[in-house]
Amino acid sequence: MPKIEINSGVKVLDVSKGTVLIDALNDAGIFVPSACGSTGKCGLCKVKIVKGNYRFDSATIEKITVEQRNAGMHLSCQVKVNEDIGIEIHPEYLSAQQFKSRLRKKRFLTNDIVELTLEMVSPSSISFKPGQYILLKSKPYDNNKMVMRPFSIASSTALNSVIQLNIRLNPSGICTPWIFNHLQEGQEVEFNGPRGAFFIRNTLYPMVFIAGGSGIAPVRSILHTMRDYNIDREGILFFGALTQKDLFYVEEMMELEGRLKGFKYIPALSNELTESDWSGERGLITEVVDRYLGDNISQYEAYLCGKPAMINACISVLEKKKIFKENLLFDLFNEARQPTKTEISENKTSVQT
Numbered sequence: 643m644p645k646i647e648i649n650s651g652v653k654v655l656d657v658s659k660g661t662v663l664i665d666a667l668n669d670a671g672i673f674v675p676s677a678c679g680s681t682g683k684c685g686l687c688k689v690k691i692v693k694g695n696y697r698f699d700s701a702t703i704e705k706i707t708v709e710q711r712n713a714g715m716h717l718s719c720q721v722k723v724n725e726d727i728g729i730e731i732h733p734e735y736l737s738a739q740q741f742k743s744r745l746r747k748k749r750f751l752t753n754d755i756v757e758l759t760l761e762m763v764s765p766s767s768i769s770f771k772p773g774q775y776i777l778l779k780s781k782p783y784d785n786n787k788m789v790m791r792p793f794s795i796a797s798s799t800a801l802n803s804v805i806q807l808n809i810r811l812n813p814s815g816i817c818t819p820w821i822f823n824h825l826q827e828g829q830e831v832e833f834n835g836p837r838g839a840f841f842i843r844n845t846l847y848p849m850v851f852i853a854g855g856s857g858i859a860p861v862r863s864i865l866h867t868m869r870d871y872n873i874d875r876e877g878i879l880f881f882g883a884l885t886q887k888d889l890f891y892v893e894e895m896m897e898l899e900g901r902l903k904g905f906k907y908i909p910a911l912s913n914e915l916t917e918s919d920w921s922g923e924r925g926l927i928t929e930v931v932d933r934y935l936g937d938n939i940s941q942y943e944a945y946l947c948g949k950p951a952m953i954n955a956c957i958s959v960l961e962k963k964k965i966f967k968e969n970l971l972f973d974l975f976n977e978a979r980q981p982t983k984t985e986i987s988e989n990k991t992s993v994q995t
C-alpha cells in the first residue's frame with residue numbers, strides 16, 4: 643500500500659494503489675481547492691511533489707507554468723498514487739476547522755446571485771480575516787456526489803455567530819445548482835476554513851477595490867469590518883456589471899459612502915442600453931478605472947476580485963499607473979497571490995465579468 647507523506651511527515655496517509663491524489667486527500671478530510679470536477683481545467687488543486695516520480699500530462703502542462711513545474715508543482719486531480727510519495731501543501735489545508743451551520747436566509751440579489759446567511763451551530767462562532775473564504779460542502783443529489791467548493795465570506799468579522807456568502811449560479815456545476823435548487827432555509831450546511839491570503843493589510847495606504855458580480859463578497863467583508871471597527875482609510879470601489887439588473891447592494895454601498903470617511907463607490911455598466919435612465923458610469927470596468935485614477939497610484943493598495951480575465955485586464959491598467967507589485971492583491975476566485983508576468987501578458991483582454 644503506497645504512503646503519502648505530507649509536509650515532511652506532519653501527516654502520513656496509507657492509500658490503495660492507483661488512488662487519485664486529490665481523492666486520497668479529501669478522504670482524509672484535507673480539502674485542496676477544486677472547481678472543475680477534477681478534469682484538470684481549473685488549475686486550483688496544485689500541490690508540490692517532493693518525493694516520488696510523476697510525469698506531467700497535457701492537462702498539467704496547460705495549467706502549470708514552467709517555473710511551477712520546475713518547482714515540482716502538480717495538479718493533484720491528475721496524479722495517481724502508485725508508489726510512496728511526499729507532498730507539500732499549505733499548512734492551512736491541514737489545520738482548517740470543520741463547521742456546522744444552519745441556513746437562516748436565502749435571498750436573491752439578482753437572477754443568478756444569491757445571498758446566504760449561515761448561522762453558526764458548531765462551533766457557535768467563527769473568527770476569520772475580512773476577505774478570506776470557506777469551502778462549502780454540498781449534499782449528494784441526483785447523480786452528483788458531495789463536493790467542496792470555495793466561497794468568500796461577505797460579512798463583517800464583528801458578526802462572528804453568522805456569516806454571509808454571495809453565490810453566483812454556475813448552471814453546469816455541481817455545488818451552485820445544489821445551493822440554488824435544493825438547499826432550503828433551516829437546513830444544515832457544513833463547511834471548513836477559513837482560508838486564503840486575500841485579506842486587508844494592516845497599513846494606512848489608500849485602497850482601490852475592483853470587483854465584478856459575486857466578486858464583491860470579500861470586498862464587502864472588508865468594508866463592513868472597517869465600518870464596524872471604525873477604521874478610517876481612504877478607499878474607492880469600482881464595481882463592474884452588465885446592466886442595471888445585475889447591480890446589487892447599491893443602497894448599502896451608498897450608505898457606506900456616508901459612514902466611511904474617504905470611501906467612494908463607482909458602479910459601472912458595460913452593456914446598459916444607451917437610452918436607459920442610468921446616469922452613472924458606462925463602459926468596461928478597465929476603461930472606467932483608467933479614467934478615474936490618476937497616472938501615478940504608487941501610494942495605493944489594490945484589492946481585485948472576480949473572473950480571471952477581468953482581473954488580469956485591470957492589473958494591466960493598474961501597472962500602467964505604477965502600482966507597486968507588492969501592493970497588488972487579487973483573488974481570481976483562485977488563491978490570492980502576486981500575478982506572474984506570463985499570466986498578465988497572456989490575459990490582455992478586456993472582458994467584463
Ligand SMILES: Cc1cc2nc3c(=O)[nH]c(=O)nc-3n(C[C@H](O)[C@H](O)[C@H](O)COP(=O)(O)OP(=O)(O)OC[C@H]3O[C@@H](n4cnc5c(N)ncnc54)[C@H](O)[C@@H]3O)c2cc1C
Pocket residue numbers: 675676677678679680681686775789791792793794795807808809810811812814815816817818819838856857859860973974975976977
Ligand atoms: C478563493 C475562491 C473564492 C471564491 N468565492 C466565490 C464567491 O464568493 N462567490 C462565487 O459565486 N464564487 C466564488 N468562487 C468560485 C466558485 O468556487 C466556483 O465557481 C465553483 O466552481 C462553483 O462550484 P460548482 O460546483 O457550482 O461548479 P463546478 O462543479 O466546480 O463546475 C465549474 C465548471 O467546471 C465544469 N465541470 C465540472 N465538473 C465537470 C466534469 N466532470 N467534466 C467537465 N467539466 C466539468 C463545469 O462545466 C463548470 O463550468 C470562488 C473561488 C475561489 C477559488
Ligand code: FES
Pocket residue numbers: 675676677678679680681682683684685686687705717718719720
Ligand atoms: S480540480 Fe481542477 S484542475 Fe484539478
